[in-house]
Amino acid sequence: MTARMRFGWLDVVVIGCVVALLAYVAYRVHGHLVYHWNWAEPLQFFFRRDEADGGWVPNLLIEGVIITLRVSLWGAVLGMAIGLLAGLGRISQVALFRMISRGYVELVRNVAPVPFLFIMFFFVGNQILKPLGLEGVQDAVSPATGGVLELMFGELNLLRNFAAATLALALYEGAYIAEIVRAGVLSIERGQWEAGDSLGLSRLHQLRHVILPQAVQRITPPLANQSIQLIKDSSLVSLLSIQEMTFMGQEIAHSTSRFFETWIIVAAMYFVVCFGLSRIYARLERRINKSRR
Amino acid sequence: MRASTDADANAFLQLDGVSKAFGDFHALVDVNFTIAEGEFICFLGPSGCGKTTLLRCIAGLETQSEGRIRMGGADISWLPTSERDFGIVFQSYALFPNLTVSDNVAYGLVNKRMAKPAIKARVAELLSLVDLSEHISKYPGQLSGGEQQRVALARALATSPGLLLLDEPLSALDAKVRAHLRREIRAIQDRLGVTTIMVTHDQEEAQTMADRIFVMNEGRIEQLGTPDEIYNAPATPFVADFIGVMNFFTATVAEGGGVVRGDLTLACETGGHGEGTELNCAVRPEDIRLIDRDGDDGANIIEATVDSIEFLGSFVRLYLALPALGAGELRADVRKEQAQHLDIAVGGTVRLRIPPATIRLYEAGPPR
Secondary structure, three states: OOOOOOOOHHHHHHHHHHHHHHHHHHHHHHHOOOOOOOOHHHHOOOEEEOOOOOOEEEOHHHHHHHHHHHHHHHHHHHHHHHHHHHHHHHOOOOHHHHHHHHHHHHHHHOOOHHHHHHHHHHHHHHHHHOOOOHHHHHHHOOHHHHHHHHHHHOOHHHHHHHHHHHHHHHHHHHHHHHHHHHHHHHOOOHHHHHHHHHOOOOHHHHHHHHHHHHHHHHHHHHHHHHHHHHHHHHHHHHHHOOOOHHHHHHHHHHHHOOHHHHHHHHHHHHHHHHHHHHHHHHHHHHHHHHHHO | OOOOOOOOOOOOEEEEEEEEEEOOEEEEEEEEEEEOOOOEEEEEOOOOOOHHHHHHHHHOOOOOOEEEEEEOOEEOOOOOHHHOOEEEEEOOEOOOOOOOHHHHHHHHHHHHOOOHHHHHHHHHHHHHHOOOHHHOOOOHHHOOHHHHHHHHHHHHHOOOOOEEEEEOOOOOOOHHHHHHHHHHHHHHHHHHOOEEEEEEOOHHHHHHHOOEEEEEEOOEEEEEEOHHHHHHOOOOHHHHHHOOOOEEEEEEEOOOOOEEEOOEEEOOOOOOOOOOOEEEEEEOHHHOEEEOOOOOOOOOEEEEEEEEEEEEOOEEEEEEEEOOOEEEEEEEEEEHHHHHHOOOOOOOEEEEEOOHHHOEEEEOOOOO
8 A cells, every 4th residue: 555645537527517516506505595795793792992081802702712712721620520530430440439430430521511510500500509609709719819810710609500510511521531531440451450559559550650650641631532522512601601702703694684694703712712722722732742752 | 161169278379260362262271389488480371272261350350160269368359350469560661751660650650549659669669679770760661671670670570569470571681681670670579579470481491480389281280380390391292392391202111121123122101001012212411321332231222323413602512323213312411521422423323321210101192
């Protein structure tokens, strides 16, 4: 098998078909789809003039991106923690841990995400976070601390909502991360465990110093992939009234009635964030591989 | 059925009736032995004979289906691996790739509640023992196979275990490194006096290193003895065939002693076997003497035709045809100078003598 690409007559035919199809679509859109494009209206939702001093400030779309990144970041952190525990639980020697982890993973994998998120959102928000008393946070902390917290978690009067939604998302992603962690640990040769056993070390000690460091190296690519998946999945929390990109898109689409333009812009923003991140990951991976050699 | 289930006072390691079955497959069948403190033992046998399974049972990495294992007087049959007192070198090394050489060696020491400087000193001592001091901060992936093997050895010895287990430790190395490490491992074992069991399928390795060899076949120990005993007095046809090179042929006990096959009659000690009994006769190629055409007239002098000649460095191996045995059935090893002196050539005839004392007889049935 040769690695070099060959350009044959079949490729010419395929490319010709694709070009013809694109030309046809362009023709239909131009000549028959009576739609008057208006990009200016939705585009103004990137930035707006501040009424007080007349300077430019972020508008709904930029605010939406920031909240999407915020939800994704905390969702990833929590999801990794949950996934690590559940993944290790699935291969635990304690049957109870195995049962709990298995039950969790199977529940998430076999329930549609929207009902799962709603149930978790209301359960977590009402039963777990309400007793913690997150409502009064903005009054309880100094303005400086409040500023830092706001940067990290968004508006503090919405903190409970944000936390519940993020946790619900993390619980959803955690199940998939658990499977990645499990596969990573199981991929480590049995001899590594046997060598550790023979040296008289506990399973936990071996896991920490020998097994996990090797497993993490192997599961970094699938984990990076999952974090991009998580950014896309974060659009689901718009249903929980978190004002991230998709939520904002909905608002703008309804208020301006420019559905095509708005959603194309929102889609492009997701693409830029996710594709940018995947390029960064690819570069990091190349660098890690190089340094390991 | 069991030999004894009582603890032998002199034994460091004692196995009583150890068996291991994987479903219908019997990997180990009623294994019994005792090993004294400080001995170097080799489990020798073809692949699949159960030698590695036996080692893993002693380590607790495999659980025996039946039988008991005692070490230092205590019953360790059901003790988990981490609580048994041994160090092991795996065939695949199983070094920790994410840790440096010194961390690999130190790994077993960290839960011994040793102070950091003491651990450091111990690691340095072990690495100088295996002659790897200059590689202390490298990773296993940066070392050659032989060096990795020595790291594995240092790691296994770090906690000063009572028992050292070596699972085919040299099989992945090239011949020169292997020969060097053989001597080195044996020298270290002599210096430390640690009781050692090594699994190998290489008879040369076993013979050069071991105090005693346990020859295994199909889950059983066929013979245990010193390298000399195993080679010169193999107890079964399997051992005779597996260790060194051996000519085998069947013959029947002749009237008035000796054995006969066709027109070939050989004098030898027939023991208690009655006349007419069919037996397996075994002769080592190097025990067959070639004599001058007009040489002396002793016992067992035969004429044979040379079928082919194999040059094996310091000696040549002749494949001989005898009317009674068939073509190329008998192999004889001759020193190079003698072969030249006798002017041996393919198709020529040679006179040879099989000293009666070198012929060994086994109950009939082909070697397993």
